[in-house]
Every structure is written in structure tokens, then in C-alpha cells.
Amino acid sequence: MPEKVLNNLMNFLDFREILTLQKVSHILRNHINKTQPDFSIILISIHVDFNNQKNQIWLKTQDNEILQVAYQKEGNDTKISWDQKSKFLEDVNYSNIFFNDFSRILDHQQSVLTELKIAAHVIPEDLKKVLKSRKSPIKANKLLMETTHQSQVLEVLPLLDIDFLKEIGIYEIRQNTVQELWKIDKIVETDHWKSAEKFESLGFHVDVSVEHFKHFSKGTWSVSTISAEDLDFLKTSFLQLPTFKFCVIYYQIFENLDQLLELFGSPFMIYDLGKENQKRWYFEFPDNSVLNILLVPSMIFLTRIEKNEVPKGADIIVFE
Amino acid sequence: MSSTEQGTSSAAPAEPTTAPESAAAPEVPESFYYVHGKDKVVHKVSAGALQHSALIHGMISNLGYTEEQAKANPFPFENIDGDILQMVVDWCNQHKGKPTPPEDTNLPKQKEKLFDLVLAVNYLEIKELLTYCCKQVAMMVKGKSPEEIREIWMIPTDAEDEAAEKEAKKRAGKEAAGETAAAAGDAK
Secondary structure (H helix, E strand, O other): HHHHHHHHOOOOOHHHHHHHHOOOHHHHHHHHHOOOOOOOOOEEEEEEEOOOEEEEEEEEEEEOOOEEEEEEEEEEEEEEEEEEEEEEEEEHHHHHHHHHHHHHHHHOOOEOOOOOEEEEEOOOOOHHHHHHHHOOOEEEEEEEEEEEEEEHHHHHHHHHHHOOOEEEEEEEEOOOOOOOOOOOOOOOHHHHHOOOEEEEEEEEOOOOOOHHHHOOOEEEEEEEEEOOHHHHHHHHHHHHOOOEEEEEEEEEEOHHHHHHHHHOOOEEEOOOOOOOOEEEEEOOOOOOOOOEEEOOOOOOOEEEEEEHHOOOOOOOOOOO | HHHHOOOOOOOOOOOOOOOOOOOOOOOOOOOOOEEEOOOOEEEEEHHHEEEEHHHHHHOOOOOOOOOHHHHHOEEOOOOHHHHHHHHHHHHHHOOOOOOOOOOOOOOOOOHHHHHHHHHHHHHHHHHHHHHHHHHHHHHOOOOOOHHHHHHHHHHOOOHHHHHHHHHHHHHHHHHHHHHHHHHHHHHO
């Protein structure tokens, strides 16, 4: 088949079919290796086992089909399982096979991923090699990392194409009962952080100033302590951010609540059962929509709402 | 000079800003070209229909045939079977001057014909039809095993391919040896 025809055919096949074609004949194999047709995967998620027993990968195609492949250590051998099928590879290291396959998948991935998720206590050297050896940075709209420390996030985050990265999610992989304090001072200095539009974290408190969150149109994070000045700063920043949608902050201690009342004025209260602890303020955005700030024990919600959603009797404070 | 280029002149008078209602623009006669395949059956096709083929369109633009010249010199496509060329001509006529639909379900169901059509369309550089054909060919192998794909696409296994290659080399070697021997004989 002429090269142009083969290239055209590949456009209609997903990555599994392209991988199958490689096994059909050496001509197809050579063509695929040479032209590296786009796998058009929309989501790649990998999980690297802390106990060095099993690595897994999830891939989602544009047709929303999901393939999960597990690479498991079986003595000196490897068991690969997918779609209720499995095969054994003798005398091969499960991790080598896993990263070889991951590398091959990334080599073929030219289109933009909607999501790349990496779950690993510590980013393995093999993974760093795969990510660093790419000719061009990975294009992904969203990077989600489940890990243990900012140093591990920094092994991956700067290797993504900044022009495409819109969302960053960082999650504590350990199931701790008490949330740890994470240093993220170096993460917030990356250009990737500064240009992202959404941030989400779970399972740890961040230790940096709220100033580093003022550009996110959507944000969810946790702090051990927040002050009236912090919330006032965020209110002022978000009112000037045309793309702002919402922000949720989990906190343990709210410092100087009295000062917040001085800064924001008396809150609007709803005295229904279960709502006695909810303090609400409404501030007008320059475009006439409204920033709703809801303060409850342990959580603060800042949300852009329409004027007609403001409860009757509540004052809307005009931003100056 | 092609029909579309006729009448252009540096000294052409300026066009009136509004044309008089009674003076409707004269219709430019459509130009036709002629093509034939392996079976030598000549098909008359309009330039508009042939625009789908980048190859033929390029040939037409370069040659600048008159109607008579075009009739006397049909484009020969000896590598394309007559029935396949007919399909191509029909498709070009059906889609003349029209935006091509997102799908085409009128492609041959018989795979040998479809494969021949793919090769013809690729050669004639008909981009949209090639995409439709390739989609249909690709759909044939969705979810199939390598063995099934080999059968569907009629692809030999690596072993069969190697054997055929060896055989071809052997034959070429023999022929070359024969030619050398004949040349040596001539030299004597």
C-alpha cells in the first residue's frame, strides 16, 4: 500500500488497532515505526506501585473507550493483564516492560491529552528518563499528580508544554489521618503554575501565601491557618479577575474573625436550622455579577453568581 | 491557454459598476476532457468534475488543450481497470461543484474493488474520495486480530513475504546470469 494511503488509514484507527497492525507484517511495522502515527489518546494515567510489585496504566481513547493494563511482578517473570486477558513474559522485569510501553505510547502521542495523571510516591528514574527523552514536551491540558512531596511534582510539571497546561492537581498519595504541611514554594515559582487557570489539591495543607492563588479562575486547596487579610486579598484579586469562577479553601484556624467583620461588614445570616454558622457576603464584580463569599467552620467558598441569585435582604457591596 | 484564462488583456476596458439588466453575461461553454483506463474505453468528463483530481487538474492546466486536442489525446491511465475508472468518473461527476458530504456510503462493498479504487484514487490524487475509501478500509479491521487483518487486507505473513522476496531475487539473479552469458556469447 502506498505511504499516503497508509497514513490516511491510520487516521481512522485508535492506538490499540495501530499496535495490532504492527504485528500484521514487517511493512506495516516499519511504516508505523517510521511515521509514528498519532495514538490520539485523550487520557493517560499511570500508577507506580510503592512496593515494587505492580504498575498500571489507564488509557482513554477519543471514543471514550478505556484500556487498563497491569504489569505485575511474578517472581522473575511479568504478568501483563488487560481486558480480562493476561500473558506471562519470562525473565523480564515488570517495570522495564511497563516503562518501555509507556515510552512507546508517549512517542506516538502527538495530539493534546486532556489529562495526564501520575501516581507515585517517588517518581522512578525510568519515568524521568522517558519524560526527559522526548523531542517535544508533552501536551496536556491537565496534570494530576498523586505523590508525597513538591520535589516529585517538580520532576514532571516543568516537562509539560506550558502552552497547553490549564489545570494542575496535586494530591497526597499517602492515606494520612492528619494532613501534612507541604512546601510548594518552588512549584509556585514555575511558569506552569503562573499560567495555569485551575488548581486543586487534596490531603495536605499548603504553606505559601494566598498571593500565589490570585490568578486561578478555579481553585481548591487547604491551609492550616487563614487570616482576615488573606481573605480580603483574595476577594479583591478575584473581583478583578474576569475569568474567576470559584474557589474553595479548607482551613483549620481562622485568625482574627473580628477583623474580617470590620473589613467586610456584617455578614448576611440565614437563621434556618443548620445554617446558623454560615456567614455570607456579596460583592459586585465590574460586570454586575456577584462574588458570593460563604464562611463556614473549616471551609470558605468564593463563588461568582448572578445578581438574581443573591437572597432577598442581602446587601451587595459595590467594589471600588 | 485554458478557457478560464481566455479574454484577459492588459488593455481591457474597465467594467461598468452595474451591468445593464438586459445584458446577461454570456455563459462560458464548459470544457471537456477525455480519459481512458486499461480497457481503452474513453470517458468524456467536464473540467469541473475533473477538478477533484489534483493530478488531472494539474495536467489540464499545464497542457492547455483545445476541445479538439483534448478529444484527440485522451489521458491514458493504463494502470487503472476500466470499471474502476468508471467509478472514479461517476464520483467526480456526482460531486462536481458541490461540497463533498462528510461520509460516502456508495463505495464498493467487494474488498478487491475497494482496494483497487483506493490505489486509483491515490494515483489520481482525489483527496476526499481517498479519505472515504481509507475510512472504509480501516473500518474493516476494527477490533480484529493480526491474523484476521492479514486475511482481510490480503497481506502475506513476514515468512511468505521473505520467501517471495528470495524467489524474486533468485529469479533476478538467474535472468542477470542469463543476460551476462548472452552478452559474453555476443562478444565472442
